[in-house]
Amino acid sequence: MSTDSAPAPQGNIAEDQRPRIAVSALTTNLREYGLIIALIVIMLFFQFTTSGTLFKPVNLSNLVQQNSFIIVMALGMLLVIVSGYIDLSVGSVAGFIGALAANMMVIWQLGPLSNPLVVSIVCLIVGGLIGAAQGYWIAYHRIPSFIVTLAGMLIFRGICQALLGGGSSVGPLPDGFKALSSGFIPDVIGPLTLIPPTVNAAGKTIVGSGLTLHMTTVVLGLIAVLAYAYFGVRTRRKRERHGYEAEPFPLFVVKTLVASALALFLVYEFASYRGLPVVLLVMGVLISLFVFVTKRMTIGRRIYAMGGNPKAAQLSGINTERLTLLVFINMGVLSALGGLIIAARLGQAVPAAGLGSELDVIAAVFIGGASAMGGVGQVIGAVVGGFIMGVMNNGMSIMGVNVDWQQVVKGLVLLGAVIFDVYNKNKA
């Protein structure tokens, strides 16, 4: 008999399990923790090099508004890459949708159909149709996704430019639409003035002085943090009730406290400026939804299985063709949303909107730890990856680093992150 079949001492396994789970809880999440720590280190670095500009409330709001479309599209791209595909067309689709939205609202005079909300819904549907059209060839005719979406990238950039009549831009877009990107949630509770603003000799208030909090933002933030802690404790309780060892209590407490402190700090920052940006709220809802879908829903599980071993997934009864189609429809809808956010931020549709952003989106997903072979990757990873790219863009711009060198640095960070991943995997 070989060692494989030698009867294992059963008692030992049960006893060994506790410390091992504790260790594995740490090691399996090390990638995620490491990534978040990297983001914090990068932020502190730029906070220092920009002499405190990075964390200024106005800059944080800017940072969110500038990068939200990358993160929204990265959510879709994560599923595409986990499934074992790639989508190069997202930047062009975003540009096309922006042009379509601007034309519907400004040029075409569609009456009630020009309402920003109606336009947005139509645009999301069109995005889904584009995703379906590309996904159809990939799923049912097995054309490599690289090729189909490369074609899509050319096609939709072309249509985008044609819609804008060559090289011009279309605008200005209605304020109601622009609120999607540059708006803040209304303060239904009313502001709380902690330190009254300084009044100068002329009787006018000095901008930026004093401290007034956007109370709706504060309340929302507190609710979110309390909910996070509550669900954390509840899950722990449930595990223990069923006799499973949860992660060690001190680790849990530290994790919850650190996460809550970070969240409250950000809430304070936003509340002391103009409140929670609308786009951050949209993003937050989407991120929670995608975390839930990938971690808890059967469709998420199936996507990971398909990316990990498509043949085994198929032979386990998973309809891999339909699943692939759905993944690309989802990507199309999120590309459209990305396009709307870009147009809303610029206040107009321009031919170059979203140009090259597919590369930022893909880079965010890979920095976030996804594998190019499929089957591996986390939503939180992609989001943090997106923020790392965003903070670097923002920080280097404030520092006055030339755009050319910004690209070099971003390239090195992408390469470094993936090398770090591969090195870690080989070591394990």
Add this chain to the structure above:
Amino acid sequence: MTSTILEMRDITKTFPGVKALSNVNLSVEEGEIHAVVGENGAGKSTLMKVLSGVYPAGTYEGQIIFQGQECQFKGIHDSEHKGIVIIHQELALVPMLSIAENIFLGNEHAKYGMIDWDANEARTSALLKKVGLKEDPKTLITNIGVGKQQLVEIAKALSKEVKLLILDEPTASLSEKDSQALLDLLLEFKRQGMTSILISHKLNEVNRVADKVTVIRDGRTIETLAKKDISEDRIITSMVGRSLDDRYPPREPKIGEVVFEVKNWSVYHPIHAERQVIKGIDINVRKGEVVGIAGLMGAGRTEFAMSLFGRSYGRHIRGEVLLKGKPIDVSSVSKAVEHGIAYVTEDRKTYGLNLIDHIKHNITLANLGGVSRHSVIDDLGELAVANDYRKKTNIRASSVYQMTGNLSGGNQQKVVLSKWLFADPDLLILDEPTRGIDVGAKYEIYTIIARLASEGKAIVVISSEMPELLGITDRIYVMNEGRIVGEMPAADASQEKIMRAIVRGEGKAA
């Protein structure tokens, strides 16, 4: 006057945990066709890999003496240099290159790196004539059939001034007509004085062309038969002569009514549309019964099972599947699973597991509905299921969070089994369930099979290991070339009987 061209003395080759060859001796005389026969896994191919340098000198023990010289081959290049050329079971041609390009691949007529195409094509034409293949040297490999591809392989071998030609199961994927043509060609080469070694388990072919037969069993040379002693009976006895001991758990079969029936099932090859792979198969399985399907490699057993399981193989599938007397639709995997059919694949790494995910996720994959409500997975319920099956099938791992890619073959197989047990099938088809796993783990798999049968499941076991089928099944179907050529209660069956059924079936086909 004949002389010995090749002598292999006391060859012993060990893989981690397995002794693949143990003191094998083989002596081949100049100008003869020497057949090497044995069951799947007996060590034939390993022996030829030792000979051709695929396993370089130093990784095995023993001596190879070729044309009176002791040889220490470090790779295929060395053995080819001496004139030993092996044609593998799986053809090694590049499909999108032409015949001429393939024949001279890596060996082109060239000057300063510039290929002389005219010389290549002229030489190719001459070689093709020798093997009797009428094709333009510029034809792409992908555009000619398997039989012709085999001839191209032989022409490629001839281009290397071959002194000893080794053919590993050359007719495994050929039609009857192509096989005959190939054997005739071998005889023609013999008349021209070439020596060849033919590895085969098709005994009628061996009978027809071989001058001598060496039988290998369990990595040992059993005997070498001279022409006058060669008979199918003699070879069969020699090939399978091993005794059954208590390698199988005891069980008391409780067999009920027929649960599952397949009627007149036929399937065509997915690419070569004219080739019928499965030719009208009828089988049935009863409640609590373990049914075996015996046959040699290439008999179509896996193709049969996969075509049944949601049409995962083949085209133009016809026939009827009945579950408890009612016809059912098995046109997709999910429908087959819904109707209570499960199929554990032959190749667990390629088709069975997500190797980059852990045990828990693999176990529940085929029945996510069983651990979720409204498509939301119940984490703790899933963990309980995974732990439960880990205990039931005795998967040895630190926890259910261990990656399946890091498990041993036996434990991987238990994970795949658990996955399908959790899907709660009525009919479980197991394709080579113990391939590549060690004796202890095999026993555990047999125990699980016996327990499932006693719980009233219907089980089909496809296996190339005849002792295994005799040891664990109640009834055995013998399959050959896409047909059922025999059916017998396991109690009356023997390896000789199964072999005879296969050989008789082959005779019919010819």
